[in-house]
């Protein structure tokens with residue numbers, strides 16, 4: 001389990017204790033966080049789970065795969081160096097306390 005904090009573009013902050021192995025996208029959609037859509041169900045095919053990861057914690061995440069990097073070209077909001085797809089980040093104890101910011105739009 002890891003406590004993950006999602007901060008929506010409105011400033012609304014929600015912290016979820018996310019099961020090990022669940023993706024950050026699954027945690028958001030299961031808990032009614034509007035800033036992540038997850039339209040493809042987590043198969044890295046829609047880019048509607050775009051998030052900005054706290055830059056100080058990027059090294060705690062598995063690096064983005066080539067397919068994730070390609071899909072990040074399709075995000076609706078500005079792509080930044082700390083942009084990731086929330087469906088490709090799995091909860092582990094290493095992520096305890098992680099903060100992600102959600103863009104103003106996903107489509």
Ligand code: FES
Nearest residue numbers: 038040046047087
């Ligand atoms: S849920 Fe579709 S790319 Fe992440």
